[in-house]
Amino acid sequence: AVMGFSMQMSATTGLLLLITGVVGYKLLQLGYVSVGSIGVAFTFIVLSGTSIQMFFEWLAQFEEAMTGIERLDNYLRRPLETGLKLPHSRQFVTNHPTYASNEEADLKRQALTQKPSAGIDVVDLWLKYGEDLPFVLKGLNFSIKPGEKVGIIGRTGSGKTSFVQALFRLYPFAEGKILIDGKGAGDVDLSLFRRSIALISQEPTLFRGTVRENLDLPGRLPEARLHDALARVGLTEWLEAHPLKLETVVEERGRNLSAGERQLLCMARCLLQEAPIVVMDEATSSVDPQSEEIMVRATREFFKDRTQIIIAHRLSTLEHCDRVLWLDQGQVRLFDRPAAVLPVFQSTHL
Ligand SMILES: Nc1ncnc2c1ncn2[C@@H]1O[C@H](COP(=O)(O)OP(=O)(O)OP(=O)(O)O)[C@@H](O)[C@H]1O
Ligand SMILES: [Mg+2]
Incomplete structure (x- = not known):
């Protein structure tokens, strides 16, 4: 609407110039005005015309920018996830709960459990x-x-993946609860809850940044620990080959790494997370022998004292589990030793 008005304005300026021209010419002939004063009148009309036009163009831009702010404001006022608060350092007018400064500092040091592993009750x-x-x-x-x-x-x-999403509380439950080490959301901070679960998905989640940032974004771990984790997954040689070492840049989604390197890097990050629960969600599409091997090593070596949840499509990967949970259309069909579940599953589906 404002843009249309600005068009109208330039038309008005043109009309004014025309009228001034005609009237000015008549007055000049009659000897009432000088050529100079008509010139001044022209200049004045053009100048004021442009500034008025500019004003309305600016108004149009302002209107556009304000809708952006409105959207942002709507977004900021959305309710927070239950069990989460905003950082203490931020001040919002949205009345969201924020952490007290000491509470936030404590939270950084806390863990859901001091034990290496945790139980899960669904x-x-x-x-x-x-x-x-x-x-x-x-x-x-x-x-x-x-x-x-x-x-x-x-x-x-x-x-299967939906259960993992539920475990991370990425969606609100219609009903029921998940307790980790006896604690549910509401008992502890949501971020503590999430920090206690390490996720290894088959699409490794790497982002653009240095190796160091991809391993430890907050930058709170000593360098030796990063090297140690890389060594355990077997990436030391790979790191040595890069002159920038920990400052080597990883491209978006780790495009400049091989699929195996991507997985190992994510594995190293999960090691550093020291979460009592480790979840591995293997996608159907990428069951290459190499990832299979990394997966097996992870379950046997890296995370052997943790609680592990392994979603695998090759039944051979699951033979070494303590128990196998068979999900069928969102319900538990069987939950027992592998020898009691795998053959039944196999005869039903293959
Ligand atoms: N983000 C989503 N929004 C809506 N529906 C979804 C979403 N993600 C999954 N679903 C639906 O939920 C159901 C369960 O999907 P889920 O991803 O948990 O299956 P899965 O057991 O992990 O399968 P796969 O073996 O193929 O990985 C499916 O019917 C799917 O269409
Ligand atoms: Mg899945």
């Missing part, structure tokens, strides 16, 4: 991705003991 868990979407997890009930190594199997779409 109680009557119902999950759907949206109000009008069907349930994808339908009343899950099971417990995983601290240090247990649990495999999850199920046909595609049975809810």
